[in-house]
Amino acid sequence: MEQQRLFQILELDGTLSDNSMVISEKLAVEMYKLLVLNRVFDRKLVNMQRKGQIGTYASFEGQEASQVGSAMALLPQDWMFPTYRDHAAMLTFGYEMVKIIWYWMGRIEGCMPPNNRNILPPYVPIATQIPQAAGAAWASKYKNEGACSIAYFGDGATSEGDFHEGLNMASVFKAPVVFFCQNNGYAISVPFSRQTASETVAQKAIAYNMNCVRVDGNDVFAVYVTTKNALEAARSGKGPTLIEAVTYRYGPHTTADDPSRYRSAEESETWKLRDPLLRLEAYLRKQNVLDQDTQEMIHIEADRLVNDGIQYALNVPKPDPSIMFKHVLSEKPWNIQEQESSFNSFMERYHHQ
Amino acid sequence: MQRDLTVVQALNEALDLLLTEDDKILLLGQDIGKNGGVFRVTENLFNKFGDHRVVDTPLSEAGIVGCAIGLALNGLKPIVEIEFFGFIYPALEQILSHLSRLRMRTQGKYEVPLIIRAPYGAGVRAPELHSESIESLFFQSPGVKVVIPSNPYDAKGLLIAASEGHDPVIFLEPMRIYRSMRHPVPQHRYTVPLGKANVIKEGKDISIICWGAMVWNVIKAADQLENTQGISVEIIDLRTLYPFDMDTIKESIRKTQRAVIVHEAPLTGGVGAELAAVIHDRMFGELKSPVKRITGFDVPVPQFSIEDYYLPSSDRIIHEINQMLVSIKR
Numbered sequence: 001m002e003q004q005r006l007f008q009i010l011e012l013d014g015t016l017s018d019n020s021m022v023i024s025e026k027l028a029v030e031m032y033k034l035l036v037l038n039r040v041f042d043r044k045l046v047n048m049q050r051k052g053q054i055g056t057y058a059s060f061e062g063q064e065a066s067q068v069g070s071a072m073a074l075l076p077q078d079w080m081f082p083t084y085r086d087h088a089a090m091l092t093f094g095y096e097m098v099k100i101i102w103y104w105m106g107r108i109e110g111c112m113p114p115n116n117r118n119i120l121p122p123y124v125p126i127a128t129q130i131p132q133a134a135g136a137a138w139a140s141k142y143k144n145e146g147a148c149s150i151a152y153f154g155d156g157a158t159s160e161g162d163f164h165e166g167l168n169m170a171s172v173f174k175a176p177v178v179f180f181c182q183n184n185g186y187a188i189s190v191p192f193s194r195q196t197a198s199e200t201v202a203q204k205a206i207a208y209n210m211n212c213v214r215v216d217g218n219d220v221f222a223v224y225v226t227t228k229n230a231l232e233a234a235r236s237g238k239g240p241t242l243i244e245a246v247t248y249r250y251g252p253h254t255t256a257d258d259p260s261r262y263r264s265a266e267e268s269e270t271w272k273l274r275d276p277l278l279r280l281e282a283y284l285r286k287q288n289v290l291d292q293d294t295q296e297m298i299h300i301e302a303d304r305l306v307n308d309g310i311q312y313a314l315n316v317p318k319p320d321p322s323i324m325f326k327h328v329l330s331e332k333p334w335n336i337q338e339q340e341s342s343f344n345s346f347m348e349r350y351h352h353q
Numbered sequence: 354m355q356r357d358l359t360v361v362q363a364l365n366e367a368l369d370l371l372l373t374e375d376d377k378i379l380l381l382g383q384d385i386g387k388n389g390g391v392f393r394v395t396e397n398l399f400n401k402f403g404d405h406r407v408v409d410t411p412l413s414e415a416g417i418v419g420c421a422i423g424l425a426l427n428g429l430k431p432i433v434e435i436e437f438f439g440f441i442y443p444a445l446e447q448i449l450s451h452l453s454r455l456r457m458r459t460q461g462k463y464e465v466p467l468i469i470r471a472p473y474g475a476g477v478r479a480p481e482l483h484s485e486s487i488e489s490l491f492f493q494s495p496g497v498k499v500v501i502p503s504n505p506y507d508a509k510g511l512l513i514a515a516s517e518g519h520d521p522v523i524f525l526e527p528m529r530i531y532r533s534m535r536h537p538v539p540q541h542r543y544t545v546p547l548g549k550a551n552v553i554k555e556g557k558d559i560s561i562i563c564w565g566a567m568v569w570n571v572i573k574a575a576d577q578l579e580n581t582q583g584i585s586v587e588i589i590d591l592r593t594l595y596p597f598d599m600d601t602i603k604e605s606i607r608k609t610q611r612a613v614i615v616h617e618a619p620l621t622g623g624v625g626a627e628l629a630a631v632i633h634d635r636m637f638g639e640l641k642s643p644v645k646r647i648t649g650f651d652v653p654v655p656q657f658s659i660e661d662y663y664l665p666s667s668d669r670i671i672h673e674i675n676q677m678l679v680s681i682k683r
Contacts, residue, residue, distance in 0.1 A: 136424070161415055168416060
């Protein structure tokens with residue numbers, strides 16, 4: 001079946017599977033910088049959790065190509081619906097780094113979207129973003145704005161009702177949306193084989209008469225091309241696409257999880273042979289685009305950017321807790337007003353002496 | 354110009370007006386298009402506004418509400434019909450986890466001005482699980498408003514007011530009053546403000562707070578109490594449950610010094626519990642007797658052959674009020 005084939009451009013050794021293919025040097029270097037930045041970011045956030053500077057954190061190491069490649073394919077007017085593991089996608093599309101750090105510090109500013117992009121805060125309940133992404137795309141189509149939505153989710157989400165309801169709605173109404181599944185093999189501890197009896201995620205699109213592609217999620221070129229094609233199809237009225245990006249998270253589900261209980265360390269090591277960053281590095285070296293010095297500079301720059309973000313995140317004082325009373329409704333009803341003012345007088349008496 | 358309309362007709366007129374005025378408004382739901390809705394609230398709107406404005410959807414509550422949230426995030430004003438309130442559960446995660454908190458999470462960058470309409474309540478001999486009264490679920494979800502009209506005039510005015518606001522609204526339409534009365538309704542646009550209760554009848558001995566179809570049971574009971582026992586009842590139709598109108602409640606009870614709450618949802622944890630608590634909390638010294646709740650029982654809404662015994666009938670309201678007065682005299 002076509003939907004079982006894994007689409008790949010970049011071979012493990014850094015050669016292209018199709019020699020006639022032309023990839024712009026600028027784009028490839030940009031991708032590399034983003035992969036490096038996001039890997040550095042992710043590792044530093046795991047570190048911050050260890051040091052008690054942030055709360056529980058959901059690491060995405062290993063999935064950078066899926067997220068960066070797909071997000072780079074978006075246009076500025078598009079809508080992004082990420083989960084709590086999609087920070088590389090969010091950063092690539094323009095979410096401020098400091099806000100992602102704040103998010104994991106349990107700060108409400110971490111949910112505030114940037115001014116010039118429609119990026120929703122991370123979706124925590126699984127698959128709930130899927131029908132919403134379909135709806136936002138439907139609105140773009142209704143208003144004739146040429147914007148698409150992209151919804152990120154994992155393999156576990158494909159067992160949820162909202163996944164099926166969202167795909168069905170999107171397909172029926174031909175909404176310009178891309179459903180981007182990162183199949184990393186596990187939903188916390190439950191392996192893909194227990195998640196579904198389907199051989200692939202991609203094949204689930206057939207039931208909805210929807211386009212689908214199964215792509216090597218660790219091949220940033222293949223992910224980028226696949227997503228770009230899907231977005232173009234959506235924009236030209238051909239409806240939604242389900243993309244299954246086959247990838248792997250090297251780390252635990254979150255910093256509160258211990259993967260040794262459900263999978264072997266060897267499995268993780270095997271996947272590292274397919275590492276998205278090393279593959280692109282090998283390619284760039286073969287193309288003579290990346291020498292040792294440039295590579296070092298890219299890493300130093302990534303380090304600097306992330307360190308600055310972390311310093312800034314740690315230095316900005318926490319907001320006044322009464323921020324919780326804001327924006328619950330467009331106007332504060334009397335009950336919230338009363339509770340806020342009694343909270344404020346309590347705080348004045350006991351916390352601001 | 355005023356005509357006598359049913360609640361169904363008044364709602365239809367409001368939706369017609371909203372669709373005409375604002376092309377950002379679209380209706381989504383099951384059977385609302387060609388069929389005009391199972392209760393005909395959307396009758397003729399499909400023909401008038403077309404498939405892209407009055408949208409028959411798949412049978413998919415979470416899909417409908419989820420999509421509607423996305424539509425609203427991206428600048429439209431969808432009005433969703435859930436065919437029966439008792440079927441809303443698949444959409445609860447969308448409502449409770451997202452609809453009610455997207456504004457807060459994004460500190461106002463996104464608002465979700467989505468109205469979810471649903472026929473609600475018991476008393477029309479509907480099949481099992483079509484008669485639920487689960488307003489307290491939404492009453493306890495900060496971030497959504499809960500509105501329940503009791504008559505044709507309010508139905509039209511409240512729905513238009515809901516659409517003018519920037520907040521999500523759960524708009525519950527008691528099935529029992531869909532066609533049980535015709536009242537004068539102006540043809541022109543008007544609003545009945547959210548958060549304002551309506552004193553339907555003034556009185557001096559007892560304040561009864563109620564909403565939806567129960568208002569009519571209370572009116573009947575009040576007539577009888579007044580005519581046969583000389584007890585003067587003030588009736589407050591709450592209209593908006595969240596946020597409810599504390600000022601009107603306070604003003605009334607300050608006068609009568611007795612409060613009764615009537616609702617058809619179960620007693621325990623119902624909206625009446627909060628009302629009773631807040632009245633006791635603020636007006637304890639002014640009350641002549643504890644606040645009384647007359648409600649559905651703490652059982653699943655029974656099959657329709659006995660639903661009239663589940664609902665607080667006017668007889669039961671009179672009976673319970675008399676019991677309350679007797680126990681006070683002792």
